[in-house]
Amino acid sequence: MSLWQLAARNLWRSRRRYLAYVASAATAVMIYFLHSALIYHPDVQGGVPDSAAAFVARGLKAANVVIAVFSFGSLLVANAAFVHSRVKEFGLLSLMGLSRTQLLTLILVEGLLIGGVALAGGLAAGLLFLRLFFLAISALFPLQEPIPVYAGPRVWGHTILVFGAIFLVVSVASLRAVVMKNPVQLLRARRQPKAYPTFSRWQAALGLTLCLGGYAWAAVPRPMVVIVGVVPVTVMVTVGTYLLMRAGLVAALAWLRRRERIFYRPGPFLTVSHLAYKIQENYRALGTVAVTLAVILTAMGTGLSTYVVFVQAAVDNTPMAIQLVLPSESDAAAAAARVEAVLEKHGVAGLTYRKLTTRTGKLGENAVTLAPYSLYATIERPRGETLPPVKPGEAILIHPYIPPGGTRPEGPKAAELTVGEERIPLQVWDDMGGRLLNPLPADYTLVLDDSTFAALVERTPAAERLHLALWTGPGWKGRAMEQALKELGPYFFRTYFTGSGPLPFSAKLDAYLGAASALGTVLFIGLFISLVFFAAAFSQIYFRLFTEIEDDRRYFQRLGQLGMSQKELKRLALGQAAVIFSVPFVVGVVHSTFAMQALSTLMMRSVLHYGWMVAAAYLVLYGVAFAGTAQLYWRSLRPGLVLRGA
């Protein structure tokens, strides 16, 4: 039998143990491949440099570096663990006459075989999802036309080269575990009954202090404190997690063990003792997975919060479905007619046209655009209530930004309005319910009573008047509107934009789509990277579970002989696996909750619920992966349980 056959047979025998490892490596390959397909796409390479696709491709390039580095690190650790878990087997092989060179070749060949399978699997999956990936890109981003599917030789070459190198280095590095040892040392690695983990109260207390301290710091409601805390809190909580996963868990289980009422029942009795027994060999994996999950949840929670908050801000900031700012009365009339015609052509409904001839002035420090109360009272605004009518000598100042705290009106305060040479004393109420008009150079809006307003505009020289055409209403969204805007926007910019002064044309939908696609890109790329991290984290616990399957089988076999039925054993085995899987997830969720609390402080609004949403999505993913793993685990465990009929 050749070494290749021996290696292939070894791998096949322990295929279930390697499954998650191969799957997570293949996930990394697949995502790297998909990203490369866009990065090297001819439309992106030779296309418009600042197009949305080029923007996405730049992000993906950075993402690929992260993925390659992370994959390298986690595969290195995982592969070393594999070889380590089989040292005894290698010792037996060398006693049976395999030379050192042959043994090393065998291990190398095994590593390369696994790498090859992962690479092939990843590329196959990549090819399978290629069309879907390009569909998603085209759907998510406002591109002129969908990008055609592409996977040229550079994509293949690049992926194979990078991951081939990674697998090669990882396989060579794994030889370390064996290369310096003689057969006797290898055999001695045989597992003796494990020592029961002792724990130090001191470590448990320190771990708890570090985590709680980090939480407290993150929960301080002062942005400066939070910003200063980012690095120290991350370090504190990470170190605390590892300490808690060992000393803390052992302490908690030891405590449970002394509670006879809880402990002396079949489930707790066996589960608690067995988990305590296994902690020594598993706490590192549990800690790593908890921290990785916390990072994933926090990153995605932050991405989602940023997306929602900023897209909302963009929409709030542009209340008018369409706003034209034109130099003269006649231009305004012609433009309004043109817009109405184009809207009608595309079948846009649900918009009302308003005309506003106005001027600017200064109220104290602030440049203001004037508006009549009748307009203010009839235009829907993002937040807040419309204030009661103003009399001559009174005014309402509308602030351009909605303060995070709330939208409560204040006033009145005495202030002086300067228009041209005129100075008008006013009693001014503040309205923080968001803009009335789309952004203008004079960014505050001052609402006057209709007659004062009309008289002021009347006295304004023609050159200083601003002619606004406004469309408001629920019809601002939709496919038809998008088409209409594509026709209108470029025309008005071409015709009226002078390089300075107010934008001649602005639209709510444009603002919305602009924000959504820029932030959506970040979210999209983050999602892909997080999947690689997620797969790697999951495969770590999976590997721990399957590494100990021989011990577990002996354990359950004994319990079977002592009179536990097959059904009870299954429940016990899956229950124990469920606890092992859920501990790091719960810890990760708690960590990320405090991170989201800190983010809430920074964003000055609560974003906790976005964190919960992300956690819920990953819980589903985790649950599905666990369900599959549990089935596989039980199927691998069962044949060894010598029970009736086995």
Add this chain to the structure above:
Amino acid sequence: MFVLQAQGLTKIYGSRGQVATRAVDNLSLEVERGEFLGIMGPSGSGKTTLLNLLATIDQPTAGTVIIEGRNTATLRNDELALFRRRRLGFIFQDYNLLDSLTIRENIALPLVLDRRPPAAIRARVEEVARQLGLTGILDKYPYEVSGGQQQRTAAARAIVHEPAIVLADEPTGNLDSRSARDLMEVLTLLNQNGATIVMVTHDPFAASFCRRILFIRDGRIYSELRRGESRPAFFQRILDALALIGGETDESVAVGGA
């Protein structure tokens, strides 16, 4: 009435091209309620295999095991498990202790599985531990105690729930003569209180506590001895029978015959 019956039991190991071993070969036996039965025979004669078949933790190739009048082949899986848990105590040749449990917890396991109240469990565990000299090591783990202590723990676990049938596979194999005597006295007491005991042993001294001894060779019953007279006389007859049966038992006589 017979508490345990085996009819035509056969167990063949090793299929698929390898040489098959008939570990137990068409063997029948009957055990009466309250009996103290010994099984002796050379190493490899099939004693452990037979005991496993009787305990229903192994499946015979042919033949039936009838426990308390019920054919085990017709019992459901969970019924069998319940039987093993409630009615049966098994002292394994290799102890079969759980490494993750302390000595105390190992002994308590059958009671916990049976959902007895914690206070009752504690009291009963301490009582058995006292009988078997384990009181001082109750909170240690199996790998922290000697082979003999592990064996006594296995014995304690097998009798802690006062089972109707105790199957013991070489329960004194690792014990000095004093501990062996203590254990045999505990088993005898249990037997006097009504438990049926089937014990495999190489040790003629331990065997002399039995009421009846079956000698097994190559998976078949070779001969049978019944104790009528005093124990020392019975002990002599066991030695004679062992000399007759030959095989590897000779050395174990030298070791265990003290």
